[in-house]
Amino acid sequence: LPDVGSNIQVRSTSLEKGKLIVRARDNPEEIYVLGIEKTPLVSFRGWIWGSEAKQDEHWFNPNNGMPGAWFVAQNKLRDMNELKTTLEQVRSITLGKEGE
Numbered sequence: 001l002p003d004v005g006s007n008i009q010v011r012s013t014s015l016e017k018g019k020l021i022v023r024a025r026d027n028p029e030e031i032y033v034l035g036i037e038k039t040p041l042v043s044f045r046g047w048i049w050g051s052e053a054k055q056d057e058h059w060f061n062p063n064n065g066m067p068g069a070w071f072v073a074q075n076k077l078r079d080m081n082e083l084k085t086t087l088e089q090v091r092s093i094t095l096g097k098e099g100e
Contacts, residue, residue, distance in 0.1 A: 002030060007090075008047075012037050019071040020046075022053040031086075034077060046077025 003010040007027075011020050012035040020034035028051035035042040053070045061068030078086075 004033075005087075007031055008033060010035055012042065014038070017074070019073050020048065020053070020077065022048075022050055022058075022070040022072065024067065024069070026050055026054075028054055031083070032072075033080075033083075034072075034074065044080050045074050046080060047083055048072055048077050 002008050007030045009026065009030055010033045011022075013019075014037045016036060018034070018036060020032055022032055026032070028049070030050050031047055032050055032053060033047040034045045036045055053072050055070070058070040058072050058076070059068060060071045
């Protein structure tokens with residue numbers, strides 16, 4: 001289930017330059033947000049649609065017995081300030097479809 005609302009997953013790391021991880025089972029239609037944990041605070045660095053994250057350029061398989069996943073660098077994430085507008089647009093589209 002999403003961590004926030006109906007379609008937002010929050011992933012975190014304690015590494016300052018850490019990347020956002022998206023796994024094969026993760027929904028491409030959800031939004032993934034990266035948080036950097038510095039107890040007791042979390043700094044949200046950016047977000048990306050699952051479908052955008054699941055691109056070849058982000059794929060990494062460490063070959064240490066763990067399955068591969070997509071690791072998105074912070075400079076490839078969308079600005080957190082854009083998230084509210086995007087959610088409003090998605091909500092507007094969803095409400096429009098309900099009225100059809």
